[in-house]
Amino acid sequence: MYAQEVKTPSSRLRSRSDMCEQECAFQDKLDAGTKIEPKDWMPDAYRKTLVRQISQHAHSEIVGQLPEGNWITRAPTLERKAILLAKVQDEAGHGLYLYCAAETLGVSRDDMTADLLSGRAKYSSIFNYPTLTWADVGAIGWLVDGAAIMNQVPLQRCSYGPYARAMVRVCKEESFHQRQGFDIMRVLANGTEAQRAMAQDALDRWWWPSLMMFGPPDDASVHSAQSMAWGIKQDSNDELRQKFVDQTVPQSDFLGLKIPDPDLIWNDDEQHYDFGAIDWHEFYDVIAGNGPCNAERLGARCNAWSEGAWYREGLKAHSDKQRLDRKAA
Amino acid sequence: MSGASSSASPWPLWEVFIRGQAGISHRHVGSLHAADAETALCNARDVYTRRGEGVSIWVVPSAAILATDPDDHDQLFDAAQSKIYRHPSFFEVPEEIGHM
């Protein structure tokens, strides 16, 4: 998802016999549904896994501003422009809520930023695809934010209090994102032949990468079991992916667009849509840094950081001076 | 590119409290980094009140907050558990008396 490759320190689920007394008490707390707060004792591995997951999630929100930001100056109307600006600003806010949640675990903001800029930290594969037309802004809101909602709603019940609370805030804001995207698609789908074609082309390009957002298939997700025992993850990747497909196909039908999957078919026995094989090779390739826009996205973040240095330093100098002035007075 | 961790000293962390509407108390909503208190207030407005979530904001340096230690939980809070007579429901009010 926004954190697709969260490794727990061990790929084996810890059993009660592996745990010390303190750890057993911790697991009891989780099993009883008690939230963990920053100053509470927690196993090192729980802390590390959360830091990885929350910081990956935060980085995704921040990098996720770039594909859509690309269209702010070229939005077709002033209203669309204002809406897109508000949407992208929300994503910046999501990044900030999440960085703060991660910081309660003892990592510094600057270290997380350094990890993103150096390429050590991951962010969601989805943001390494280009936004070629205005319809891509519609497809991102509809599909990418739609997939994000599917993943973030259960995270509101995550065992770590600050992460769960950040998710409540994020989820409140997300449904506007999905609706504005669907609205763009609806207008295009009911527009001229060229506009319809543009909407279809965007769906064609964003469909499969959106399904990949849910992360590797369950049989390849060796770290999921431990994350579930810790209450960091509630549903499996494949379960959420299936839910997303079942929710989205009727919406696509409503738009009169065609999902680019010849194997997509309603399965009456299972009461869900069967869908075709996902190209996991592409997914791992994008994660490894070889997607169409990886270099561009990271380059944009690095530029923003170094070109903003004078401003950050200026604010710091100003506050230092004010402190001195106050002392002198 | 200058590395992120090379910044001389990071901006301090501020805890943000927001009054949702007149008549209710400020509530903790999260935290943020800013060089000074004035900028922290401006940033808090942008980060935490984009949809009219507040009519008043407090920012407090995180370092200024002293908190209880979770290890002292029992010692601090268990004593209250046995004093259930502090709740009015502890006492029976005869039916004839009605509301009291």
Ligand SMILES: [Fe+2]
């Ligand atoms: Fe978001």
Ligand SMILES: [Fe+2]
């Ligand atoms: Fe969003």
